[in-house]
Amino acid sequence: MEWSSALIWLTLALLLGLAELTSGALLLLALAIAATLTAAVATLEPSLAVQLLAMGAFSGVLVPLAVWKIRPWFSPRGVAYGTTGSGVEKGRRYTTLEREFDGATGIKINGDFYRLRVAADADEKSGETVLPAGTSVIFERFDGTTAVVHLAPHASHDKEQ
Numbered sequence: 001m002e003w004s005s006a007l008i009w010l011t012l013a014l015l016l017g018l019a020e021l022t023s024g025a026l027l028l029l030a031l032a033i034a035a036t037l038t039a040a041v042a043t044l045e046p047s048l049a050v051q052l053l054a055m056g057a058f059s060g061v062l063v064p065l066a067v068w069k070i071r072p073w074f075s076p077r078g079v080a081y082g083t084t085g086s087g088v089e090k091g092r093r094y095t096t097l098e099r100e101f102d103g104a105t106g107i108k109i110n111g112d113f114y115r116l117r118v119a120a121d122a123d124e125k126s127g128e129t130v131l132p133a134g135t136s137v138i139f140e141r142f143d144g145t146t147a148v149v150h151l152a153p154h155a156s157h158d159k160e161q
Helices: 005-023 027-042 048-074
Strands: 093-095 105-109 112-118 136-143 146-151
Touching: 005 027, 005 048, 027 048, 093 105, 105 136, 105 146, 112 136
Parallel strands: 112 146
Antiparallel strands: 093 136, 105 112, 136 146
8 A cells, every 4th residue: 555645645534533531622623634735736746845734724713713712612611721820810709628538628619628727817727727616717818729708797698619
């Protein structure tokens, strides 16, 4: 069997498509589609430079389209990636949790566990890092990877975030 340039591009497209199964970012899928379109161009038997130019053009269109337009359709609703720590959580009410393996007290923000410290203020528990599980707190800010909180006033409609 003789390897034509179109067959090489199709093999590359297949490998990129299979590699996409491990990433889920849609980047490799966009490159696989670009390689498939380049294989179609390669059937016209242009030079290697024209084939590489076609691959670059197809990739330049398909990669941004996949990453910016198509990938958000597959992301969970309500999750703003990259916002944790930017201040969007400030003032939100959270319920404390106790981590199983070390017994640390913390809160979950966007699915991630953060150890907590009660803010230094007029509160009698200021500076505490251990609170009973289920305590309602209000997030103030991050100090490194520690969530600085203050105790929430008692309310009957506490909701865990």
